[in-house]
Amino acid sequence: MPASGIEVLFEGRNLVRLLGGLWTSLWIALSAMAVSVVLGLPMGVLMTSRHRLVKLVLRIYLEAIRVLPQLVLLFVFYFDLTLVTGVNLSGELAALIVFALWGTAEMGDLVRGAISAIPRHQYQSAAALGLRPTQVQFHVVLPQSARRLLPLAVNLVTRMIKTTSLIVLIGVVEVLKVGQQIIDRNRFDFPDAALWVYATIFLLYFLVCFPISRLAQALERKLDL
Amino acid sequence: MELSVLRAYLPAYLQAAEATLAIAGLGLVGSTLLGLVIAVAQYFRWPGARPVTAVYVELSRNTPLVVQLFFLYYGLPKLGLVWGSGVCAVVGLTFLGGSYMAEACRSGLEAVEPHQSQSALALGLGPGPALRHVVLPQALALATPAFTANAIFLIKETSVVSIIAYPDLVYVAKDYIGNDYNTSEALALLVAFYLVILLPVSLGAAAWERRLRHAGFGD
Amino acid sequence: MSTIGLATRPRRAAASTLGLVLAAACLIGLAGCAADSDSGPDTSAAGSSPASATTGSSANFRDVAQIQADGTIRIGVFSDKAPFGSVDAQGDYVGYDIEYGNRIGQDLGVEVEYVPVEAASRVSFLETGKVDLILANFTVTAERAEKVDFLKPYMKVALGVASPESAPITDVAQLAGQKIIVVKGTTAETYLASQYPDYDVIKYDQYTEATSALLDGRGDAWVTDNTEALAWTTQNPGFVTGIASLGPADTIAGAVQKGNTDLAAWLNNELVDLGKEDFFHQDYELTLKSVYGDVVSPDELVVEGGQV
The missing domain is CATH 3.40.190.10 (Periplasmic binding protein-like II)
Structure with missing residues (x-):
C-alpha cells in the first residue's frame, strides 16, 4: 500500500503532541475567559451606570479593543510591550493578556446588553416593594440578566477558542505549530502528511467547539429567549 | 518613532491595504451570496437543504479561519488542487462568512411578516417576483445591522491571510519587523491602517443602527 | 546586576503605538457619545492612558552566573529546519544546532530549555530577553550585528x-x-x-x-x-x-543579547575548546552526513574553534 501520510499521525507521540498543542490553546482560552467573566461582570454593570465619565471611559475601552483585529493587538503587545516595559513577556502571557482584555470588553458588553434588556417596570416594582438600589441589583436585575447572559457567554467561549489559533503567529507552540513540526519532520517519507495533519487539526477544533456551541443553543432554547 | 521610516514604508502599506480590501470585498460578496442562498433555501424548505446547510454552518462556525486557510492552501494541493493565496483567502472568507450571513438573512426573512408574501401572491405575483420585490427588500433592510457587524468581523478576519503568503497589511508589517527591526514604526502603521479602514465602517454602522432603531415603534 | 538601559527610542516609539490605539479609541468613544444625542462630553481625562504602564527597565539578559544559579539556559532554535533544528516524533529537539546547544548546557552545568523561533523573530527574541542565546542558523550580517552580539562562527554559508x-x-x-x-x-x-x-x-x-x-x-x-x-x-x-x-x-554564529559580554566571552572560550576536539566535525558526522552524503565535504561547511 502506498504511504498516504495518515500513518504520520500515529507515529511516536505525534497524536499526543497534537493534543498537547491543543491543550495549550484551550488553557489560554479558558484562563482568558475566566478573567473576562470576573472583570466583565463589574464592567457591564458599570456600563449601565448613569455616570457619564464612567460610561465614556468604558466605551472607549470597548471600542478600541473591538475595532482592531485581535492579531494586531497580539502583535502590539507581543512585540512592543516588552520593549516598553522591559518585562519579558512570553507569547503565552501576551496572548493571555490580549484575550483577557478583549474578552472583558465583549463580556462587559454582553452584561450591559442583558441588564438593559430588563424591563423598566421590574426596577419600579422592586423599588415600590422597598428594596434598596443594591438589593434591586442583586436580587432582581442580576438573576434575570444571568439567564439571558448564559448562552451568550458560552458562545463567547467558542469565539475565544477559535481566536487562540492566532497565537501560532507570535511563536507559541500550540496545535498548529506542532502540526507544522510533524509535517516538516516527515517531509521526505510522507510528502502528503500536510493534508492529514491539517484535516486533523480542523477536526480537533470542531470537536472542541461544536459541543460548546450546542450547549449555548440548548441553553438558549431552555431559557426560552 | 521616526517619521522618515514611516514615510518610506507608506507606499508598501498602501499597496497592502489595497490587497486587504480586495479580498475583504470579494469575501464579503461571496459570503453574502452564499448566505442568501442558504437562507432562502431554508426559508422555502428546499428538499435536502436542511441537512446540507446544517453541516456546513456547524463546520464553518466551529473552526477557526486560520485552520481553514492552512487546510485550503497547504492541504488541498496533496489532492491535486493548487489554488493561489488570493483564491484561498476569498474561498476561506466566504466559507467562514457564509454561515454568519445566512443567519443575518434568516433573521431578516423571518422578521418579514407572512402576510407580506401572502398579499404579494394574492396580488398575482409569482413566487420569484414576490421574493425579489416584496420579501427580500424588507428582509435585507431588517438584516442590515447584522450585516454590517458581519462585514466588520470579516474585514478583521482578513488579518490572518499572511499565513498563506497573501501580501496584506500584516504581511508587510511582519516583513519590516523581520528585516529592518523597525518594530514600532511597522506596528504603528499597521494599527493606523486598520483604523482608517475599520473606523468609518464601525461608526457608519453605529449611526445606521441608531437610525433604524429610531424608526421603529417605541422601545 | 549589570544594567544597560534599553535603547530609549523603541520605548518611546512603542508607547506611541499604544497611544495611537488609545487616541483612536477616544475618537470612537467621542463620536459615539456625541451621536448619542447627549450633550458633548467635556472630559479631558480620557486621554491619559492606563496602558502606558512603564516600569524602570534595565537590560533583561542573564550573565553566566545567573544562568548557572537558575539552572537553565534558554536557547532559541528552529523547530522546523531539519537537519539543523527540528523536533522528532518523540517531541525532542534534534539537529546540528541542537548538538551544539546540548554541549553548551552540559559544559555550563545547566539544563537546556529550547525555544522555537522563526527566522524573522530571532532578533526580537534576544532583544526582549526571551532567550539567552540564539542557535538558529543565524547568518552574521552587519545589520543584525547592530542589534545583537554575535559569537565566533561555527559554520560557513x-x-x-x-x-x-x-x-x-x-x-x-x-x-x-x-x-x-x-x-x-x-x-x-x-x-x-x-x-x-x-x-x-x-x-x-x-x-x-x-x-x-x-x-x-x-x-x-x-x-x-x-x-x-x-x-x-x-x-x-x-x-x-x-x-x-x-x-x-557568510558565516553562521550564535548570538546573545547586545551587551551580554559575560555570556559571549564564556561561549567564545567554549568554542575554542570545542575546536581542539573537532567537535563540529563530529556534530557533522552525527547530524548532517546522512543528509549531504558525498555532495559536500565537511570542511566546506564546518568551522572549528571560531576560525574561518
Missing part, C-alpha cells in the same frame, strides 16, 4: 537556489520574471531585495511553508542558505540545487 529538476535554475539571471520563494527574515530575502529588487518574491513565515510551497508548484525556485538548499534537494527527488553559491560568503 552562502545562498543557494533550489528548483525543480524539470526546470532548473542555474544562473541568477534566470530568476527574472520567475516566482521566487523565500522565508521572511532570512539573508535570502535581504539579498534579493537589495540586489534584484524587481524580482517577484513570495515570502513565507516558516520553513515548512516555504518547502510546501515549492513542492506544490507555487514557485519556480527557492532561495535560501546553500546548506539548507543542498540538504533539502538531496532528500527530495525531483529537485536540484542549480546554484550552489550565490551572494557573499
